[in-house]
Amino acid sequence: MSKKQMKLGLSMRYMGYHVGSWRHPDVPADGASLFQSFLEVAQTAERAKFDMLFLADGIGVRLDDKPKGSMCRSRHNVELEPLTLLSALGPLTRNIGLVATASTTYNEPYHIARKYGSLDQISGGRAAWNVVTSWSDQEAWNFSMSKQLDYDTRYERAHEFVEVVTGLWDSWDEDAFLLDKESGVFYDEKKMHVLDHVGKHFSVRGPLSVRRSPQGRPILVQAGVSEPGQQIAAEYCDMVFMAKNDLKSAQDYYSSVKDRLEHFGRKRSDLLMMLGLTPIVGRTREEAHEKYEQLEALIDPIVGLSMLYRSFGDLSHLPLDGPVPKPDLDKVGLKSSAEMYYDLAQKQGLTIRQLYKKIGMAQEHKTIVGTAADVVDEMESWFEQGAADGFNITPSLLPHGINDFVELVLPELRKRGRFRDEYEGRTLRENLGLPVPASRYAATASSDRRLAS
Template identity: 60%
Template sequence: MADPRQMKLGLSLRYLGYHMAAWRHPDVPADGAIHFDYFLKSARKAEAARFDMVFFADGIGVRADDKPEGSLCRDMKNAELEPLTLLAALGACTSHVGLVATASTTYNEPFHIARKFASIDHISGGRAGWNVVTSWSEQEAWNFNRDAHLGYEERYERALEFVEVVTKLWDSWEPDAFIRDKASGVFYDPAKLHVPHHVGKHFKVRGPLNSARTPQGRPVIVQAGASEQGREIAARYADVIYSAPHALDAAKAFYADLKARAVRHGRRPEDLLILPGITTYVGHTREEAAEKLAFLQRLIHPLTGLATLYNHMGDLRDHDLDGPVPPPVNPSMRSMAADLYKVAQTENLTIRQLYERAAAGNGGRILVGTPNEIADDMERWMDEGAADGFNLCPATVPPGVDDFIELVLPELRRRGRFRQAYEGRTLRENLGLLPLDPS
């Protein structure tokens, strides 16, 4: 019998955890998100546990209004460290775990992104990854000389060209271009320099990048959009997909679609790894796990709950909290809104129940149970063609991280589903991705 397929695992370290009331938990430092040591401890735990990567989602603004009134001052999503600065610092303090962060294609320029992530890849010895997003909120637009966000189609059109330019810049130099021959006085071989000279609809970038080719060839590209345009960017360029389906059938359909698209773009299915997000509440018994969730649910203020749904479902203040969930109206995050509404319809949830569901995992899928039950679910998604691994979005940091490492990982290892040791030194190696062709 063939060995079971091993899963890849990322650890998402946004804010203080993925439960909206995480900051109120007695074992969570309420000011942790602005302290380097807070993230360093978690990154080192992830490395000791042999996670593939730590993942920092990001927004370039406080992406919330005071809707309903009085909710914003109760939100922990308002002060955090800038993630690329954080990655560089973590790269100097860790040795194996991958380092991935979000950077927007709407409010950056390709040269900035190419250079910064190339530098992080060099600093970390080949462990950098860029999570490609287009940004989505008006609040971010207001920080960049705009009164309104770019239109949906324009954002994704720009993003596709943006990634194309970044990859061209990363390919400016062949691996052995810099010969640095003191005797001859030749610093680099001009035949191994490739100036992009990119001219497109959104960007005109000559290049080359003032960075040597990185230890990975290029930093790993991660993509988190589930829209049609996002899937096309992923199929062409991404190495890892961070997805957020709630149901197994939807996850299988997404998985099959992305793998098929990759093949149409001349890639192998295994060149694209799909890691759905999960938030776990685990205990030695199911009752213990359920109480961990219930404890946090009791910390949700109703205004925080309604604010959690606002960007996905619209303003629900005029609806009965214990009544049915209405269809979303002009959501800013379309795919997530559709997923939430489908869950509400399928399970006949009230507005209150939906915001509790959304608050429990920041809108993502939650698993509540014993180590065996959590591992069973993860195995099923792997074996039925819905995932190549998972991005753990802990409810609280550090308690949720510790629970997963201490309770779930030993069970996954007992089943032969997760590594005992890292396979290589770079993120690309540990993910099992083929080396890049320098040509």
């Protein structure tokens, strides 16, 4: 009997998730602005049969110069816009999924439905939208606002936003377009649907000016751990990108999201939970740890402290080798990250320096340092124990991290029967093994046909 296989994505922001990746001697310092860098990485991932490419994003430079001098030392300043980048990669790839982040806070539903619908057509059914709310004042300042929306409003808006987008994606039945040159009929009037949504945050008539997706609709992804975020994931999404460092926490979150699906008439297999994973792999454990130590040395202490600022405030007055203070959750910018970081520091007895080095390696994502067998042992353990359906690889460096994974880890995964040798289908939804969602108008059309007969 064949083993259940994992799903694999590649998150490829900033030429690697390590905070000092741009300083590595073998990495182009300006790689995050070079299309060729992303093309090479994307084609490597596709040759390896990865399910998808994933691009996280923020719509502003979300940095404070705190402590002073940290901002000019950070690589989190310039990058390529995700949808533009993935639209360029689409014709140069064939099978791999294209996942782009877009905010529900500073976009309009019609824009998002149209752009992702177009990317889906361009790529032949490989598009996915990672649904996020924007949390920083820096982003608000770019959109004629003095401060970000409050937490409840952001998520209330996000919920309605997703409802409108999915409704617009149902504007046309799959067989709506007759394209009959002789009769002059372009589409069947009965198979075009006007949404006419009127809600608290949006009034959107429709229909969408893009035909129905080759995969039913683009894949929906969500990455928030909050209660409203989990509700959006359970009601609408096909995938969750999760950041967890310990098995028990991952299992609890996995169950929390999956247990909600039945309420919305969905099966547990209808949604995939993908764990962010940073493998630092060597042919020997010694080689892997040498790579890890080389990366640690690239973290400037002032940049390390800036990474903790939104969760703990300014810690520059405290000894770096002293304990991590408990965050004031009423004052921090990112409550979930603050809780996660403090819990990690307490469980592992980390100092301030050790915490920022650990975060600097892969931000909030799990890191495994060792041989290919060590990495796959851990992946299998989490996979088998109900903590993940697959892994979104968040390499410390690009292209090195993906090259190491493909050369060393993938053969071990395949030897154990845990990852595919070839793509199963043409669309992202087919390759992920996810069901095609029915149009919200399908039941009405079926009822009309019964009445007519």
